[in-house]
Amino acid sequence: MTTVAIVPAGGLGTRFGADRPKQFLELAGVPIIIHTLRRLAACPAISEVIVALPAIACTAFERLIEHFPIEKPLTTVTGGAERQDSVRLALAAAPTSATVVIVHDAVRPFATTDLMTATIAAAQADRAAVVGHPATDTIKTVRDGLAYATPPRLTLYAVQTPQAFEAELLREAHAQAEADGFRATDDAMLVERLGVPVRIVPGPRWNLKITHPDDLPLAEFLWRQMTSR
Secondary structure (H helix, E strand, O other): EEEEEEEEEEOOOOHHHEEEEEEEEOOOOOOHHHHHHHHHHHHOEEHHHHEEEHHHEEEEEEEEHHHOOOOOOOEEEEEOOHHHHHHHHHHHOOOOOOOOOOOOOOOOOOOOHHHHHHHHHHHHHEEOOOEEEOOOOOOOOEOOOOOEEEOHHHHHHHEEEEEEEHHHHHHHHHHHHHOOOOOOHHHHHHHHOOOOOEEEEEOOOOOOOOOOOOOHHHHHHHHHHHOOO
């Protein structure tokens, strides 16, 4: 079994308001994307990593990798306008020998080897798996600032990455979405459209995605807590 990791890092981080894409901001003195790639490289089940980057960031990333080498074969591709496009482009660069593809956010640097291994194993057993945890907040359906409905909380999960899939299933899901002009917020949603259920792998709430400016100090706090144990 060959598992390839895809890291969609094609965004420019405009919502973050920083002077560079958020994946290149530093956490504990090291770029966030390097922390993430180190985590992936440390997982024995992963054979290689493909990173989808903004075209303007490719040269800077190459310099970064020279300074922070990653101990796994690493390929870079130019990403697309949206996350879905970046995954599709990286998937096209994956070797045909890949049996499982694991997709992980560039700005989610706390995922452990155990979590990645469990997600890959779940995908091998059930074809598709995502990390998630039950919703603890009440979730509302909102339009124009007004709440119209409240889905039952017991049926709701907050989904994270890593997400792992049979390679051919993920290729089919992306091809179908491209043909239909369908846009999704994660790869599991594309697989669900094919009628394939997705296994939930229980994950920790501290598997933080650094999305907004106030996430960075929280990530720094989590890093200090985890490295001081």
